[in-house]
Amino acid sequence: MKASTAVPALTDADLAELDRRFETASAGAIVRWAVDTFGDGLCLAASMQDAVLVDVATRVDPSIEVVFIDTGDHFPETLDTLERARALYDLNLRIVRVPEPEVPFHVADPVRCCSDAKVAAMDEVLATRAAWMTGLRRAEAPTRAGARIVERDRRGLVKVNPLATWSDLDVEGYIQDHHVIYNPLLDQGYQSIGCAPTTTPVAPGADPRSGRWAGSDKTECGLHQ
Numbered sequence: 001m002k003a004s005t006a007v008p009a010l011t012d013a014d015l016a017e018l019d020r021r022f023e024t025a026s027a028g029a030i031v032r033w034a035v036d037t038f039g040d041g042l043c044l045a046a047s048m049q050d051a052v053l054v055d056v057a058t059r060v061d062p063s064i065e066v067v068f069i070d071t072g073d074h075f076p077e078t079l080d081t082l083e084r085a086r087a088l089y090d091l092n093l094r095i096v097r098v099p100e101p102e103v104p105f106h107v108a109d110p111v112r113c114c115s116d117a118k119v120a121a122m123d124e125v126l127a128t129r130a131a132w133m134t135g136l137r138r139a140e141a142p143t144r145a146g147a148r149i150v151e152r153d154r155r156g157l158v159k160v161n162p163l164a165t166w167s168d169l170d171v172e173g174y175i176q177d178h179h180v181i182y183n184p185l186l187d188q189g190y191q192s193i194g195c196a197p198t199t200t201p202v203a204p205g206a207d208p209r210s211g212r213w214a215g216s217d218k219t220e221c222g223l224h225q
Helices: 012-022 027-041 052-060 076-089 113-126 168-178 184-188
Strands: 042-045 065-070 092-097 131-133 150-152 158-160
Touching: 012 027, 012 150, 027 042, 027 052, 027 131, 027 158, 042 052, 042 113, 052 076, 052 168, 065 113, 076 092, 076 184, 092 113
Parallel strands: 042 065, 042 131, 065 092, 131 158
Antiparallel strands: 150 158
């Protein structure tokens, strides 16, 4: 990865202008800007629902650091997808494992489990980063409809969402055209895949994220808040 000797001090106005400019840019062009701007101060957070963003990003920079938070509660299919992606792309992969508590997070408090596990782990990763990329898309849920392509997160870091404007059809088409790895649970009615204890399949036509934390008001794990 290209190393950055000096990360530019981007103002909120700068980010707003970049967000406007990237509205019609390709995902690859957005990734290229992020890599050129932040160098080794950049990482990519992957959930392994699919490897679309990994595929896009590694075409730009094969050595980009990919971060996966292992909560200890992932589906076996998710971990298998991770290993297949690692082998295919020869990923510069960093797996951050959450220490196992005496009482599993999802048992002690299924609503807080993500903030106590995933978010804390991601905070540790990003403590030495200037920016990060995610596969967040506006089409995924009403709560994400206003997602920006470039924004500032709650830590003050730059967060880049190269796929923000992509529809579900865009993702499906990219997977087919480029033979991209995806989680087999997507073929079993799961449309948004998180930890196994708090993720269920959804009915056809339902909100894709309705299978996450079913029965609670929770809609996000906290990484994107």
